Structures are given as C-alpha cells and as structure tokens.
Amino acid sequence: xxxxxxxxxxxxxxxxxxxxxxxxxxxxxxxxxxxxxxxxxxxxxxxxxxxxxxxxxxxxxxxxxxxxxxxxxxxxxxxxxxxxxxxxxxxxxxxxxxxxxxxxxxxxxxxxxxxxxxxxxxxxxxxxxxxxxxxxxxxxxxxxxxxxxxxxxxxxxxxxxxxxxxxxxxxxxxxxxxxxxxxxxxxxxxxxxxxxxxxxxxxxxxxxxxxxxxxxx
Numbered sequence: 001x002x003x004x005x006x007x008x009x010x011x012x013x014x015x016x017x018x019x020x021x022x023x024x025x026x027x028x029x030x031x032x033x034x035x036x037x038x039x040x041x042x043x044x045x046x047x048x049x050x051x052x053x054x055x056x057x058x059x060x061x062x063x064x065x066x067x068x069x070x071x072x073x074x075x076x077x078x079x080x081x082x083x084x085x086x087x088x089x090x091x092x093x094x095x096x097x098x099x100x101x102x103x104x105x106x107x108x109x110x111x112x113x114x115x116x117x118x119x120x121x122x123x124x125x126x127x128x129x130x131x132x133x134x135x136x137x138x139x140x141x142x143x144x145x146x147x148x149x150x151x152x153x154x155x156x157x158x159x160x161x162x163x164x165x166x167x168x169x170x171x172x173x174x175x176x177x178x179x180x181x182x183x184x185x186x187x188x189x190x191x192x193x194x195x196x197x198x199x200x201x202x203x204x205x206x207x208x209x210x211x212x213x214x215x216x217x
C-alpha cells in the first residue's frame with residue numbers, strides 16, 4: 001500500500017513539473033508582444049558611482065542552467081519566477097565564488113503578452129553579464145544599470161573569456177566607479193558600507209589593481 005501511494009505521489013510530482021515546463025515552452029513559442037513597464041527609483045542609478053556605493057556585490061557571471069519555473073497569481077496577473085544557476089567568473093566588489101542561484105521575475109496576462117520592468121530582459125544560457133546586487137539578494141533589479149549583458153560564451157575557451165572580460169569597457173567603468181564610490185544617503189536605508197572600497201586595506205587595494213587577481217579559477 002505504501003509503495004502504491006509513493007508511486008502515485010511521484011507520478012503527480014512528475015506531472016506537475018511536466019505541465020509547468022510545457023506551459024513555459026508554450027509561452028515562449030506563442031508570445032509575440034513584449035512590453036516594458038516604467039519604474040520609479042529612489043536615486044539616479046544611471047550614475048555608476050551611486051550604484052557602486054549602494055550595491056554590496058559587483059561581479060561578472062555566466063548563466064549555466066535554468067533550474068525551475070513556477071507561477072504565482074496576483075489578481076489578473078500571472079507572475080512566473082525563473083531560477084537560474086550562474087557561475088561567478090570575476091569579482092569587482094567583494095569576492096563571491098562558485099555557483100549561486102539567481103531569481104528573475106516577469107509577468108504576462110491572459111493574452112500571453114509579456115511584461116517586464118524596464119530593461120529587464122530575460123536571461124539566456126551561455127550569456128555573460130555584469131551584475132550588481134544587495135547582500136545575498138540575488139534577484140534581477142529592473143534598472144538597466146544594475147545588470148549588463150556583456151557577451152555570449154558559446155564555444156569560447158577560458159582564456160578567451162578572461163580576455164573579453166578584461167577588455168570590456170563596462171567592466172572597466174565599474175572598476176573605476178568602485179574606486180570612486182559616491183556616498184549616497186537615502187531615506188530607505190538601503191545604502192551601507194559593506195565591502196566599500198574605502199574600507200579595504202592597503203594590501204587589498206594593491207591587489208585590486210592587478211586585474212587577474214579577481215578572477216575565479
């Protein structure tokens with residue numbers, strides 16, 4: 001009896017997962033309209049130095065795989081959440097290592113129209129991004145200057161990836177922004193001095209100038 005119940009449970013779990021992924025594939029194939037929604041921000045995050053101050057982490061990563069997809073409903077909106085595994089390749093602010101999970105939210109209506117917060121494009125496997133985040137909050141921020149697509153990693157060798165990262169202008173800009181963080185006092189208390197450049201030791205600042213030191217081997 002127990003074996004039969006367990007078998008039925010596993011069948012239902014498999015069915016639910018199959019339906020979820022099937023729904024996602026249907027959505028991807030049938031959606032023709034993408035709409036970007038405006039958002040209000042508490043600061044001018046187009047300034048790299050402000051982003052560098054508010055963010056606790058600035059790093060480069062590659063999308064390794066899409067783990068799962070789930071949907072929750074709020075009123076007439078369907079809110080899918082896609083969880084990705086990413087590999088940390090290079091650090092600008094703080095030192096993250098290995099693989100971590102990152103969450104991306106998006107919305108669609110009953111007509112399969114896709115709604116994204118402005119500039120929040122769907123992540124794709126093999127792509128490499130620059131990402132800024134608050135401490136242990138690895139959810140894609142909608143502001144275009146909190147995440148940047150850099151290049152695709154498909155068929156690239158490790159040394160080629162490292163060279164592309166080192167020569168990328170966005171990476172260079174954020175390294176300079178980190179060294180010249182612009183203090184921002186906000187009413188929401190989101191700013192902090194966690195991992196601030198000014199708090200690095202002299203030795204850490206010397207190490208920062210050697211670009212290769214911040215790659216994850």
